[in-house]
Amino acid sequence: MRQHIVAGNWKMNNSLNEGLKLTTEIMNMVADEVRGNAKVILAPPFIHLTQVKSLIKGAKNVHLSAQNCNHNPSGAFTGEVSASMLNSVGVEYVIIGHSERREYFNETNAQLAAKVNLALENNLLPIFCCGESLEIRESGNFIDFICNQIKESLFHLSEEQFQKVVIAYEPIWAIGTGKTASSEQAQEVHAAIRKFIASKYGANVADDTSILYGGSCKPSNAKELFACADVDGGLIGGASLKSRDFVDIVKSF
Ligand code: 3PY
Incomplete structure (x- = not known):
């Protein structure tokens, strides 16, 4: 059975105090109001991770994600954070792509494939993002474009590895623009992604x-989507x- 997940991507927002206040409020509300329906994932900026982790400790349904990791395992990459560092502070998921x-x-499908590999090697579960620009949507080739992103960054994985990946379809024309894909548009792409996964890993893996x-x-709009x-x-x-x-x-x- 596949899981219902709601993940909050804070992007580059919130001071540490604001992030901790937000986490505390969410924790107080989800404890009362979520009855095991959905897994909640919080993806704060890197510097908030350890303290957010302490606040969510013990909550069965609330998990921690980073927003990115570097595509190299370690080394002279000033300002970057590796998958193994994320694992070392108790992060469970990482948003990739x-x-x-x-x-x-300028992250490429090949770089993202390297990030996915490093995430899995370090026991992090990738939340792999894909999606088309407005130009590609209007060209009509958006399904092929999205499937190619998935193929080039994920289809080298074994079945066992692929089962650890969560996919996030994010039409770029709907990010930060206030525009949302209609539920029909979202369903069309999600069904096509699932069919594409089935063509490589089989119907059971795709269903899960x-x-x-x-x-x-x-x-x-969340209910309808x-x-x-x-x-x-x-x-x-x-x-x-x-x-x-x-x-x-x-x-x-
Ligand atoms: C948005 O909804 O704006 C996002 O980019 C979520 O990651």
């Missing part, structure tokens, strides 16, 4: 893969910075 990293830091939707997901057969949750940007909004999304299953 967010469109902002692909766009502003959690595919999250990201891109201006908020309390007002999560009701789609192939949408297993969300990777939440802006709305993850407000505890009430985030928890309302968590409760949308």
Whole structure:
């Protein structure tokens, strides 16, 4: 059975105090309001990780993710953070290939494949992002484009490794723009991703893969998106910075 997941990607927001306050508020609300429906993942900036970890310790349903890791195992890469460092502070997940990293830091499918490998070698579960720009959507070739991102960064994995990956479909035209893919648009892509996974790893693995939707997901649209057969949750940007909004999304299953 695949898992329902709601992951909050804080991006480069929140001072340490603000991040800890947000975590405490979320913890107080999810303890009361989430009855094992969805796994909650918090992805704060690197410097918040250890203290957020202390706050969520013991909560069965709340997990910790980093927003990125470097594609090298270690070495002279000033300012970077490795997968093994993340593992050493108790991080469980890592977001890999967010469109902002692909766009502003020129991350390629091959680099992302290296990050996925390092994440898995260091016992981190990758949340692998894929998605098309507005230009590619309008060209009509968006499904091929997304499948190619998945193929080039993930299809070298063994079945056992692939089963550890969570996919997040994030149409770039819906990130930070206030535009959301309609539930029909999201379902179409999620179903195509699942079919593509089945073509490589078989129907059982595809059925068990959690595919999250990201891109201006908020309390007002989460219910409709999560009701789609192939949408297993969300990777939440802006709305993850407000505890009430985030928890309302968590409760949308
Ligand atoms: C967004 O919804 O803006 C995101 O980028 C989530 O990662």
